[in-house]
Amino acid sequence: MKLIQVFVLGSLCYSSYTMEFQDPTISTQSPQPPFYSGDKVTLRCEIQGAGWEYEWKRNDSWIDVLTNGTITISIPEETGRYQCRGLNGTVPSYLSSYMTINMTAPPTAKLTAVPQSAVFTGETVTMTCVIESLSGWSYQWYNGSSTDSVFEGNTFIIASAAESDEGWYWSLPRAKLTGEPQSPVFTGETVTMTCVIESLSGWTYKWYKESSRVPVSEGNTFTITSAAESDEGRWNSMHMAAK
Numbered sequence: 001m002k003l004i005q006v007f008v009l010g011s012l013c014y015s016s017y018t019m020e021f022q023d024p025t026i027s028t029q030s031p032q033p034p035f036y037s038g039d040k041v042t043l044r045c046e047i048q049g050a051g052w053e054y055e056w057k058r059n060d061s062w063i064d065v066l067t068n069g070t071i072t073i074s075i076p077e078e079t080g081r082y083q084c085r086g087l088n089g090t091v092p093s094y095l096s097s098y099m100t101i102n103m104t105a106p107p108t109a110k111l112t113a114v115p116q117s118a119v120f121t122g123e124t125v126t127m128t129c130v131i132e133s134l135s136g137w138s139y140q141w142y143n144g145s146s147t148d149s150v151f152e153g154n155t156f157i158i159a160s161a162a163e164s165d166e167g168w169y170w171s172l173p174r175a176k177l178t179g180e181p182q183s184p185v186f187t188g189e190t191v192t193m194t195c196v197i198e199s200l201s202g203w204t205y206k207w208y209k210e211s212s213r214v215p216v217s218e219g220n221t222f223t224i225t226s227a228a229e230s231d232e233g234r235w236n237s238m239h240m241a242a243k
Helices: none
Strands: 025-030 040-046 053-058 062-068 069-072 080-088 098-100 110-114 125-131 140-145 155-160 169-173 176-180 191-196 202-209 221-224 235-242
Touching: 025 080, 040 053, 040 080, 040 098, 062 069, 069 110, 110 176, 125 140, 125 169, 191 202
Parallel strands: none
Antiparallel strands: 025 040, 040 069, 053 062, 053 080, 080 098, 110 125, 125 155, 140 169, 176 191, 191 221, 202 235
């Protein structure tokens, strides 16, 4: 019998892989452009998958912040070109494309009246207010310093002018006013009132109580932290385009 020797040659198996990520996407979450002075704009950076944190660049300089995907910036102080990237542990993704955030001047309303000059009793007066660059506006009309609107709509007609109609008239886009909680409100509760023109941002707001012409607060949200009997009454908000 002949001896047969069998040799088993061992081998080493190698495998390698490269981590590949999708490029991050950058977008505006709220509000949508155009952006106006005073706006707070939220940007979102996103990569599919879990476990990501995000870094941000403004005008090619890193911002010292690490977020879960969003960053809120102020207009106009923080306008510029933005990029973001993701970090999964210590591994960074590629940078996103640029997104440029600019400030836009607020629109101008055009007010016209027919007839233009002196108006006599019994005449018909037609006043029109329109923002020509944008549609979808609603309008409220006021007389003198009153905070009570006398008409809603972009055209206000006095069919037969009388002495009681004399004065100066002005118009503003219609705002939405909300309050939380709804009535009734009990002493000690926190009351939050919000005034907003939903079709466009970039407005400034002032809050008044009853017929007072002295504002008690500025900003589109007014909060009474602990309601008292002295807070009872009618609250008004006036809005104007930011300069």
